[in-house]
Amino acid sequence: MATENVQGQAQAQAQAQVQAEKLNQALQHQLNLEGVRTRALDLFNTISRLLEIFDPISRANPNLRKWQDILGQFSMVNLELFHIVEEVKKVSKAFVVHPKNVNAENSTILPVMLSSKLLPEMESEETSMKEKLLHSLSHLPVSTQIERLKSRIDMIAAACDGASKAIADARKAYGLGSRQVPSMVPPIDKVQAAKIQEQEKLLKAAVNVGDGLRIPGDQKHLPSVLPAHLVDALSSGDGVHPKNPQAISTNNIGTQGTAIQNSYTQFGGRSVPSPSGGTSSIDNTSASPLPYANSPRSGTGMMNVPSPQQQSQQQQQHQRQKLMQLPQHQQQLISQQQLRQSASPGLSQNAVPQLHDFQVQNQQKFQQAQFSQPQSHQQLQNRPLQSAHIQHNIGQSQMSQANQLRSHLGQYTGTASTALFNAAQASTNSQMMPNMPAAISSQSILPRMQLGQRSHPSQMLNEQMFNMGATNSANMAQMQQQQQFGGVLTNTQNLQQGLVNLQNPQNSNYPQQRQPQQ
């Protein structure tokens, strides 16, 4: 076909430059273009006639539309179209495109799309290209022109073949596109391979298991400036942020650290329930430190919430105080210890002032209940455990408080008090709490109250204890059971359990779920 066309074109050129190009006669005959054209025109006329006839009728008289007639006419039109398409299809698959589906959308654009006549710009482009190509040959006789064109085509074909061969060879050489291991690839030298393997092991171990990523315990303190997303994640969430972030960083978190600190911060941030109940003849320490800008006391919102809780807890506490007499005193004291000890490493300065505030409110009620309970030896034994475990100062203020307490403790003699002094020197306030009740176990209430300074730790302890008391009595019973386990971690667990109970009164699932575990 292509050569025929070329010949046709050559002929046309030979005949006259001005004459429009004609297809080969034989081809023309085959295509029967004239016939197809006539048929198409006929069909077009028929359709337009039908439209003319039927349109006004359908518009004027909707009822008088005779569907049968219309359908009959339509079938004729359809038949004609079918014949035309058959004719065209036979011969002109290579030349003609006929649309499969004509509908309202594309009917207008189809003639443009089907036309093979080039757009004017394209046409001019093509003629100019043709000019270029044939210019050199135009003066020669036609046969020579044809030969030259043929040779050009052959050269181009040869170049293409060579190029594709080169690509295939290169592909083979590099193994692309083939799934077998190519034999020509140079092997990686062993040293490099070993290095790569080592790197790979390192990477995969780090990602999958975490090897090489663990920070030794002594470096595991929170940085002073946390990235933004962690500030959100680790903050207490109640609008209380630490006044001195360095205080946090000086804590040695160790194994419990982050967990307890965060939990305690949480606790401190939210533990509004300050049990208040009972009478007290103890004077409040006026030196309750109030200049904590972020403490809940200065805010108004927090204060509104606790009051109903306080009242209810007062009643609860009264009852619990009676309940928690001698038989349960051990458990309480141990819970105190637990609270203290777990609280101390995590005490951030914001927590402490909060507790101070609470204590100021509720000192009176606490003191009685706490000091009325004697300590057991078990707690004395636990103390060295605690002091060994917790080795950091929480802050200088606390140390000074400890010193104040020491002076008060001068009244008490005995091994308990000496142990107390030693502990007070080395440890934080919270540790002193267990020591104090131990020292005063045999004493009456009055001298204890004179201990005065409402040692903030003692207040803290009271509050904590009552907070524990505010939880289910079932939990207390469980904690009693857990005394046997000893150890620090179970204590922590109890604290956390209590904390969870405290903070999420709605999440009653927690205590229930944990109980079976224990």
Place this chain on the structure above:
Amino acid sequence: MECVVQGIIEAQHVEALEILLQGLSGVPREHFKIHELCLKSGPNLGAVSSEVRLLCNLERPEPSWTVRHIGGAMRGPGAEQLSVLVRTTTESKVSKNALRFFYALGYKLDHELLKVGFMFHFHRVALITVTVTSTNKMPKLHVIEEAIPVTPGMQLVEVSAPATADNYNEVVAAVSSFCEYLAPLLHLSKPGHLTGLVPTVAAAAASLMSKGSGQVL
């Protein structure tokens, strides 16, 4: 459950891999920056310690948290024959107090890492996610700005797809057939296995990066 394979690629070839993945997946690449905190449970939560990962997506201005538990892998002779690891996974979006919550439960921070890179998420028989990341560790706790890569010259490629117990065979087939397309550049295998580098990677990367690759034929 998920089907997962891992592979390594040298940092110099990452761009070529991206071009290949772009072509195979047909979706635009998405940036990937995740701070992963791996928490281990304390003894109060059972005799055997369990591990939970908290992923904080730092890509958007508001970080979003996900909790993820990776369970045991499928075992047995059938699993041995598979080239893809099938393991149980549980994942869920959580609010930002998840970290505090887990600490309160008794979990402790075991290790953390920062993954920075890009990922492609597309559907090809199964919903496949391909992530190419540089894994970084933080010498100081939580300080992301000072993260340094664990292996500077090498990045991790992970191809994963979620599956259920019923359809994991098809998902495995989908993942492995997709991995074959990546064969010129890297070799992917189960996370525990070492793969090494592919010998054709340099040539394949060169061909992908050459100008000819960008032209429409």
